[in-house]
Amino acid sequence: MKNTDYILAALFTLCFAVCGAQEILNVTISSNFIFGGGQQSNFATLSLQPIAILDAEPDPSNTISFGLNSTTLEAGLPATGVGGIATNENIWLNYTYRGVNFANAKIYVRTNQIVPAGIVIKIQVIAATSIGGSYIPNQNSSPITLSSAEQILINSFASGYTGNGLGTGYNLRITVENQSGLSLPSGFEIIYEIK
Amino acid sequence: MKNLFIITVSFLLSFSYSQAQILAGTLNVTGMPSFTQSVNAVVVEAGVDDASVGFESNFDATKIGFVLDPILLLSSSLLCEQNVYRYKVYINSVNAPANITIEAKTTVNSGQRFPTVSIYDTLLIKPLGQRNLMPSNGGNYIVVPNNATQAVKIMEFIGCRKDIPIQFRIKPSSLCPAGTYNIEIKYTVVASLTL
Numbered sequence: 001m002k003n004t005d006y007i008l009a010a011l012f013t014l015c016f017a018v019c020g021a022q023e024i025l026n027v028t029i030s031s032n033f034i035f036g037g038g039q040q041s042n043f044a045t046l047s048l049q050p051i052a053i054l055d056a057e058p059d060p061s062n063t064i065s066f067g068l069n070s071t072t073l074e075a076g077l078p079a080t081g082v083g084g085i086a087t088n089e090n091i092w093l094n095y096t097y098r099g100v101n102f103a104n105a106k107i108y109v110r111t112n113q114i115v116p117a118g119i120v121i122k123i124q125v126i127a128a129t130s131i132g133g134s135y136i137p138n139q140n141s142s143p144i145t146l147s148s149a150e151q152i153l154i155n156s157f158a159s160g161y162t163g164n165g166l167g168t169g170y171n172l173r174i175t176v177e178n179q180s181g182l183s184l185p186s187g188f189e190i191i192y193e194i195k
Numbered sequence: 196m197k198n199l200f201i202i203t204v205s206f207l208l209s210f211s212y213s214q215a216q217i218l219a220g221t222l223n224v225t226g227m228p229s230f231t232q233s234v235n236a237v238v239v240e241a242g243v244d245d246a247s248v249g250f251e252s253n254f255d256a257t258k259i260g261f262v263l264d265p266i267l268l269l270s271s272s273l274l275c276e277q278n279v280y281r282y283k284v285y286i287n288s289v290n291a292p293a294n295i296t297i298e299a300k301t302t303v304n305s306g307q308r309f310p311t312v313s314i315y316d317t318l319l320i321k322p323l324g325q326r327n328l329m330p331s332n333g334g335n336y337i338v339v340p341n342n343a344t345q346a347v348k349i350m351e352f353i354g355c356r357k358d359i360p361i362q363f364r365i366k367p368s369s370l371c372p373a374g375t376y377n378i379e380i381k382y383t384v385v386a387s388l389t390l
Contacts, residue, residue: 022337023348025285027383036217036280036386041379042257044228046295046365050373055241094242100373133242134370161369164242 051098052105054194056091057166064088064174086176089126093154093170095135095194096161105194107154111146112189119184120177121146125153127171133163139170146190153192217386218278220263220355224382228256230365238369246296246368255360259284261384262309262355275355276313280386281323282356285346288339289379294368297378298336299361301350304328306359315354323390326354336364339380346383 025032033039056062097105115121123144128137138155154170162169174190229252236250261282263274288297308326315321330350331337340347350359 022331023283023285024340025283025346025348025383025385026344027285027287027346027381028344033383033385036219037282037384038220038222038261039381039383040222040224040259041289041381042224042227044230044256044363044378044380046230046292046367046376046378047232048367048371048373048376049232049234049237051237051245051369053239053241096238096241096243096245096369098245098369098371098373102372134244134368159370159372161244162242164240169242 048098050100051096052194053096054107054192055094055164056172056192057094057164057169058090058092062091064091064176084179086178088174089171090166091172091174092166092168093172093192094162094164094168097157097194098159102158104156104158106152106156108150108193108195109144109146109153110150110191110193111148112191113185113187114148115146116182116184118178118180118182121190122175122177123153123190124173124175125170126173129168129171131163131165131168133161133168135160135162137170143173143175150193217280217388218263218266218274220261220384220386222382222384223260223262223357224257225259226255226257228252228363228380230363232365232367244369246294246366249364249366252363252365254362256363257361257380258306258358259361259382260306260309260355260357260359262357271355272310275309276315279313279315279321279323279326279354280388281351281353281390283351283385283387284349284359285383285385286339286349286361287343287346287381287383288341289343289381290376291341291378292371292376294371295341295376296366296368297339297341297380298364298366299339299349300332300334300336300364301328301330301359301361302334303330305330306352306356309355309357313354323353323388326352326356328352328356328359339363346381 125139138157140152144151232250238245238248262271265271286299304327331348
């Protein structure tokens, strides 16, 4: 290799290191700016909004269906799937929360209507994961029997975010015990609330 | 080899001597930036960090300028016309809350030359080049280090200059509690005679 090649390579390396980097200055060394320079400061105020948003994924297709499968019905044969116990483990709760002055929050769950007699709906947090999120899981791991009264699904937590979408946040198991094959009233919803 | 040594020593001596010749000036910083997050600047997708949204200040939230100090009967304008230096401006913040990213920028040739017209501009060969302003990172935002010691270069300009606008962008993580914070933003100017 010629000497000129070495020199060019060294110059290229030096330029890459110097040209590409941001210039940093130690501002506590006054000799850096005392000759003809100067140093001043001003004050800024920063005001941040509180945030409390919650999402049940998949969104918007997070409807849970139980009961009769009309495509398998055949006159003269027994209607299967009318009653019994059905389970769904494909719902994930995502949240982003920023409290005021380090105040914590909880996530509550309830139904928007009275659960009909003969139907039992249970909800349970079965996993907590984070893909691109930053939060400390603190779920109530016991199964909760839903009613129109709010109950704690996620215990007290600090500001954070779970990551967005399926596979991150809190994984829910929803179980419907419906031995008599009853229907839920129209517009029946499970409500999650962060506060 | 001997000649090379003499040239090198002469250059270094010249540089040291030149630094001592730079006239004193005053850095002027005006504006009390108020970074207020509006409800429209908050993340709307649950699970996503609020830092992914961010919000900007006015383009001239702060204005800075640097002019030479008058000497006896010689005005700042006259001194700035006859003494053209290179000024590098560094920025850092102090006491910003954790999990907040503050970015700053200015634009090419922002602010005003001082004086507006100068004999220097008519020189056939301008020792330091045109009396222009060159922002760092091509005029895109740079991260302001929240560090009392280290500052990053935000711009450099040739000759005295006034009313250079600085715009800020705030990227607040959801991990940072809501509320109001006071942040000190420091500016350090380094003068030189070098190219």
